[in-house]
Each structure stands twice: as structure tokens, then as C-alpha cells.
Amino acid sequence: MGAGKTTVGRHLADLLGRPFIDSDHEIESRTGASIPWIFEKEGEDGFRQREQQVIDDLTLQSCIVLATGGGAVTRAQNCELLKQRGVVIYLYTPVEMQLARTSRDRNRPLLQVANPEKKLKELLAARDPLYRQVAHYVVPTSAGSARDLAQKIIQLIGLNTLR
Numbered sequence: 001m002g003a004g005k006t007t008v009g010r011h012l013a014d015l016l017g018r019p020f021i022d023s024d025h026e027i028e029s030r031t032g033a034s035i036p037w038i039f040e041k042e043g044e045d046g047f048r049q050r051e052q053q054v055i056d057d058l059t060l061q062s063c064i065v066l067a068t069g070g071g072a073v074t075r076a077q078n079c080e081l082l083k084q085r086g087v088v089i090y091l092y093t094p095v096e097m098q099l100a101r102t103s104r105d106r107n108r109p110l111l112q113v114a115n116p117e118k119k120l121k122e123l124l125a126a127r128d129p130l131y132r133q134v135a136h137y138v139v140p141t142s143a144g145s146a147r148d149l150a151q152k153i154i155q156l157i158g159l160n161t162l163r
Contacts, residue, residue: 001108001120002101003093004141004149005067011150013065021061023068026054035069036112044071052078059085070123073130083134089153090135092128094142095120 006022013020024035027050031038038047051068052075058066059081066086072078082088093101098120102108113119132138137156141149 001070001123002098003070003091004101004146005070005091007146008091008141008149008153009065009067011147012153015147015150015154016065018063018065020065021058021067023051023054023058023066023072026058027051030054048075051075055081070127073127073134079130079134083136087137087157088135089157090131090138091141091149092131092138093140095124097142098124 009022010020027038027047028034031050033041035047038050042050048071051072055068055072055078058064068078068082072082095117099117102116102120137153139149139153139156144152
């Protein structure tokens with residue numbers, strides 16, 4: 001959370017001339033409900049089931065830039081689909097930056113707790129190994145604008161991979 005997946009993804013798609021899709025926005029569009037509402041009514045497991053179906057559908061499309069929710073890696077099937085069907089970039093972001101970027105965002109159900117910093121540390125500890133396992137490339141987000149990061153990703157993976 002707060003890594004800049006959507007912002008960097010939009011810049012990357014713009015630079016590549018490709019469509020950009022955010023899996024969380026796609027879930028909201030398909031269900032007509034917000035992510036917090038889905039979490040409230042169906043719990044995290046209900047949301048993850050919806051997310052898994054959307055990721056399966058979206059990864060069948062070619063030549064798109066896809067941003068997934070941070071918890072997508074908690075399901076092995078998502079990891080397999082993402083790694084097999086695309087090039088996966090892990091935008092590594094320290095907890096301090098995540099906290100600063102998400103502190104006022106009420107659209108993040110997992111952070112609606114008494115101590116969001118503790119929760120972010122727990123999530124990073126649990127998910128970082130999964131992110132690194134599924135990622136083809138790890139890109140630190142500590143330096144540079146979102147557009148700079150998108151350009152760095154293009155240089156890192158090379159245009160031939162993206163055609």
C-alpha cells in the first residue's frame with residue numbers, strides 16, 4: 001500500500017502507449033461496490049476471491065499495464081498467473097513512505113486500525129518475500145518521481161520484452 005502502483009502504472013502505460021488497468025478499480029466497476037464495502041460485507045476472503053477472478057481475466061489480455069492490490073500475492077494462483085502471463089515489477093517502498101502516503105486515505109480497509117504503522121510493518125514482513133518471489137524485477141521507489149520510475153522500468157526490462 002502506498003507504493004505508487006497506480007500512479008507509476010499510469011505513467012508506464014502512457015509512455016508505452018498501452019491501456020492501464022487497476023485490478024481494484026476493475027473489481028469496483030464489476031461489482032458496483034467499493035473495496036471497503038466488499039471487505040465489510042464479505043470479509044477479506046470474499047474480496048480475495050473476487051480479486052483472483054479479476055486477475056485471471058485481466059492477465060489473459062495482452063499489451064496492458066496492470067496494477068494489482070498489494071494483497072494479490074497472498075493467493076498462490078495470482079502469483080502463478082502474474083508471473084507466467086506478464087512481467088512483474090515489485091515497487092519496493094519502505095514503511096515510512098507507505099505511512100506518509102496512506103495516512104489520510106480511508107479507502108484502505110486493512111489500515112483502519114489503531115496503529116497503521118504496526119499494520120504496515122506486519123504486512124511488509126509477510127508479503128515482501130512473496131513480492132520478491134513473484135517479481136521479475138524489484139524497483140525501489142524512494143528516489144524519483146512516478147514518471148522517472150516508469151522510465152526506469154522501461155530501461156530495466158528493455159523495450160524488446162514489452163513489444
